[in-house]
Every structure is written in C-alpha cells, then in structure tokens.
Amino acid sequence: MIELAASILSADFAHLAEQIQRATEGGATIIHVDIMDGHFVPNLTIGPPVVKSLRKTTNLPLDCHLMIENADEYIPGFVEAGADWISVHQEADVHLNRTLNLIRSHGVSPGVVINPGTPVEMLSEVLDLVDYVLVMSVNPGFGGQKFIPGAIPKVRRLAEYRANRGLNYRIEIDGGIASDTVGDVVRAGAELLVAGSAVFGSGDPKENAHKLLKAAHESAFLKV
Numbered sequence: 412m413i414e415l416a417a418s419i420l421s422a423d424f425a426h427l428a429e430q431i432q433r434a435t436e437g438g439a440t441i442i443h444v445d446i447m448d449g450h451f452v453p454n455l456t457i458g459p460p461v462v463k464s465l466r467k468t469t470n471l472p473l474d475c476h477l478m479i480e481n482a483d484e485y486i487p488g489f490v491e492a493g494a495d496w497i498s499v500h501q502e503a504d505v506h507l508n509r510t511l512n513l514i515r516s517h518g519v520s521p522g523v524v525i526n527p528g529t530p531v532e533m534l535s536e537v538l539d540l541v542d543y544v545l546v547m548s549v550n551p552g553f554g555g556q557k558f559i560p561g562a563i564p565k566v567r568r569l570a571e572y573r574a575n576r577g578l579n580y581r582i583e584i585d586g587g588i589a590s591d592t593v594g595d596v597v598r599a600g601a602e603l604l605v606a607g608s609a610v611f612g613s614g615d616p617k618e619n620a621h622k623l624l625k626a627a628h629e630s631a632f633l634k635v
Contacts, residue, residue, distance in 0.1 A: 413597060413627050415620055416441035416474050416583070418607030419465075420456065421554045422616075428468040430616050435471060437620025441496075442471050443585070443605045445551075446489070448479035451503045452552035459485075459492035466493030474605075476524065476585070478551050479503065483510055490517040498522030498545050498583075501533055511540040522583070526551065527559045531568045541580050543603060544569055548596070549586030554607045558587025563599045570600030593623060594630035 417439040422430045431442060444462060449455040465473060472495035479485065482499045483506075489497060497514045501523055504510050514521035520542040523534055527547055534544065546569070548562035562584060569582050583603035584596050593604060604627060610619045 412602060413624070413631055414441055414603050415439045415610075415624050415627070416443040416585075416603055416605045417610045417616070417620065418443040418445065418554070418585070418605050419611070420445045421607030422611040427465075430611055431465075431469050431471075433616040434610050434620045435469065437610075437615075437617035438624040439610070439620050440471060441474050441603065442469055443474045443476060443607075444494075446475055446477045446479055446485075447552065451480050451500065452478045454552045459488040462489055462492035462494060472496055474498070474522075476545065478524075483513055486510070486513055487517065490519055494519055496520040496522060496543070498524050498543070500524045500526065500551075501537075502526055502529060507537055508540065511537055515540075525565070527561060531565050531572070535572075538572060538576065538578055538580060543581040543583050545583040545585055545603075545605075546601070547586055548584055548588070548592075551586075556587055558589075558592045560595075562586070563595055566596060566599040566601050588623075590623065590626050593627045597627050597630040 417434040447454045447456040474496040475494040477499050511521040522543040523541050524545040546562050546565050548559050549556035581602050584601040585605035588606040589609040
C-alpha cells in the first residue's frame with residue numbers, strides 16, 4: 412500500500428494546522444516530522460513541545476525522524492508528546508538494537524534510517540526489529556535537495572531482503588520525492604513516500620498531494 416507522508420519541514424509554520432489539513436484532504440495519511448539537533452546534521456528544528464502541539468491538529472500518525480545523537484535520552488519525551496512512529500539513524504546510534512527495542516517498549520513503531528553513503532547491508536542484524544526502513548535519498552539536514560539516484564537500488568535490495576527473509580517491514584524514502592522521481596522509487600518497491608517541498612513548497616498542498624499520489628499509484632499499476 413502506497414502512502415504519502417507529508418513532511419512539515421517545508422511547510423509554513425505560521426499556518427501549519429491549515430497546511431496539514433489541506434495535505435490530508437489531498438490524500439496524505441502520515442505526517443513526517445524531522446527532528447534535528449545541529450550535531451548529527453547541520454541544522455536545528457523542533458522538539459517534543461512542537462510534536463505535542465502537532466498532536467492536537469491531526470489524528471494522522473506522527474512519523475518522527477530523529478536525526479540526533481543520544482536518541483535514547485529523548486525517545487520517552489517524543490512518545491509522551493504523541494509520536495506514533497520513531498526512526499533513528501544507523502550512523503548515529505552506537506547501540507542500535509537496544510534503541511529499537513526501547514522504541515517498541517514504549518508502544519510505538521520503530522524504524523531505522525540510512526544515509527546516502529550507507530549500504531543497506533549495515534542493517535542486516537536489525538531488520539527483524541523494525542516496522543519500517545527509511546532510505547534517505549538526499550543527505551539529511553535541509554529540505555529542497557536534489558534526489559540522489561543511488562537510493563533506488565537500495566530500495567530494491569531492501570525489498571529483496573524482505574522477501575527472502577520473510578520479514579514485513581515497510582520501505583520508506585525521503586528526499587527529492589516529486590513528480591519526476593516518484594515513479595522510479597515506487598517501481599523499486601518504496602511504499603511510504605516522504606515529500607515536503609513537493610507538497611508544501613508552492614501552490615495548494617491539497618492539489619500537490621493529490622497529484623503526487625496519483626503519479627505514485629499510476630507507477631505502481633505499471634510496475635513490472
């Protein structure tokens with residue numbers, strides 16, 4: 412099942428509730444929230460208080476992508492704030508097995524993320540612990556970047572691993588997802604499509620979300 416995760420990093424925070432509502436009307440079924448600490452990635456964004464406010468504006472799952480160091484210290488706060496899904500980076504987490512089990516112990520869905528320079532083989536020992544794997548198709552830290560094509564074979568390999576090992580994680584992709592890239596990632600096996608600029612960058616989020624999902628579903632239909 413293909414789903415659109417609208418990334419609020421590119422939204423107008425002065426009208427955030429309205430923009431989320433419009434994206435939802437356009438078919439978005441997940442709200443993607445980028446958490447950055449200025450250390451693991453060169454940017455600072457939001458923390459649990461904003462997630463708590465977001466929780467009041469939507470009933471959709473809040474997909475919190477932690478681009479931070481020492482994630483274990485902050486996971487309980489994001490859970491309390493209303494996160495439904497929490498993903499952590501393989502590159503930032505020394506004790507990845509422990510962190511993923513910690514996330515699940517709080518009753519939320521754990522996910523693991525890899526940067527463009529990280530091979531999917533680095534996830535071999537934790538794929539049975541996660542509900543989803545997020546493939547970054549840009550270097551994390553800022554929105555509006557150009558899609559890195561090397562993400563596509565990663566998605567294919569993750570789909571193959573899932574089938575060969577009898578696992579059931581979902582495959583998410585984030586970065587540069589737009590009308591000209593969505594077809595390739597869907598045909599490769601991506602199911603959760605994170606899009607920020609393509610939804611909130613310009614124009615009506617409702618129309619943008621609808622067009623992107625339409626292109627994704629048409630690509631899935633044509634998949635061979």
